[in-house]
Amino acid sequence: MLNTTSAHLLYSLTYPIAYNIVKSIIVAIDGTSSTGKSSIAKLLAQKIDYTYIDTGAMYRAVTLLALQNNVFHSDGSIDEPLLQELLKKARIVFCNNSETGHSDMYLNGENVEKQIRTMEVSSHVSPVAAISWVRDELVAQQRAMGKNGGIVMDGRDIGTVVFPEAEMKVFMTASPEIRAQRRFKELQEKGIPATYEEILQNVRERDYLDSHRAVSPLKQAHDAYLLDNSDMTFEQEMDILIKIFNEKVS
Numbered sequence: 001m002l003n004t005t006s007a008h009l010l011y012s013l014t015y016p017i018a019y020n021i022v023k024s025i026i027v028a029i030d031g032t033s034s035t036g037k038s039s040i041a042k043l044l045a046q047k048i049d050y051t052y053i054d055t056g057a058m059y060r061a062v063t064l065l066a067l068q069n070n071v072f073h074s075d076g077s078i079d080e081p082l083l084q085e086l087l088k089k090a091r092i093v094f095c096n097n098s099e100t101g102h103s104d105m106y107l108n109g110e111n112v113e114k115q116i117r118t119m120e121v122s123s124h125v126s127p128v129a130a131i132s133w134v135r136d137e138l139v140a141q142q143r144a145m146g147k148n149g150g151i152v153m154d155g156r157d158i159g160t161v162v163f164p165e166a167e168m169k170v171f172m173t174a175s176p177e178i179r180a181q182r183r184f185k186e187l188q189e190k191g192i193p194a195t196y197e198e199i200l201q202n203v204r205e206r207d208y209l210d211s212h213r214a215v216s217p218l219k220q221a222h223d224a225y226l227l228d229n230s231d232m233t234f235e236q237e238m239d240i241l242i243k244i245f246n247e248k249v250s
Helices: 004-014 037-048 055-068 080-089 125-129 132-146 158-162 176-190 196-212 234-249
Strands: 026-031 051-054 092-096 103-107 151-155 168-173 225-228
Touching: 026 037, 026 158, 037 051, 037 055, 037 151, 037 234, 051 055, 051 103, 051 132, 055 080, 055 092, 055 103, 055 125, 055 132, 055 151, 080 132, 125 132, 125 196, 132 151, 132 158, 151 158, 158 168, 168 234, 176 196, 225 234
Parallel strands: 026 151, 026 168, 051 151, 168 225
Antiparallel strands: 092 103
16 A cells, blocks of 8 residues: 555656646747737736746837937947947836736837837838847846746747747748738827838848847747737737647647
């Protein structure tokens, strides 16, 4: 007859995770710009009770910081020593918005969630995100945020660089025209001025710059699920993500 200790040991060896069937994993959602990564990642995090981290907002905040302090030269180049000094002193944090229930981006104590979504920031963010030391700094912060799992993080290099060991990886894409139309509608609803033509040009330029940069280029991880949502509803996307998530944690 087994004593209590032996029985417990046998149970542990036979059912090693029976006491914690649903484990906390890292969900990495990458993809091209304006595919709705943030919207779907945010809702997924709510449904599975995970923390959502919008890494794109972090790069946009650094870009806004650069624009506010004339870091960009007239020829489009960047005064990197100045930006480095500014970033050392900057406070870039997410704070919960009690009205929306989501986290907003704060830069040096100011809510800049609306400012970082403007076309001006969109047209300057790719060269800032291509700077190696900027990426090193933000990637370190992102890894610290997700070290214990239980997060949904979206961006450009989450599944390839930030968390290559992530248990669930998704790469989202759609046609440039569809993405531009979605972005145009989103900006209209927020009252941010922009034209469809300039958004489409920006989408194509960002695709090229993001996928051709020397540091952490945008690419699909070899073990990521490819989700082309050109002709999908939001509900269909969510059904797919929930199914993948359930498979990963079961």
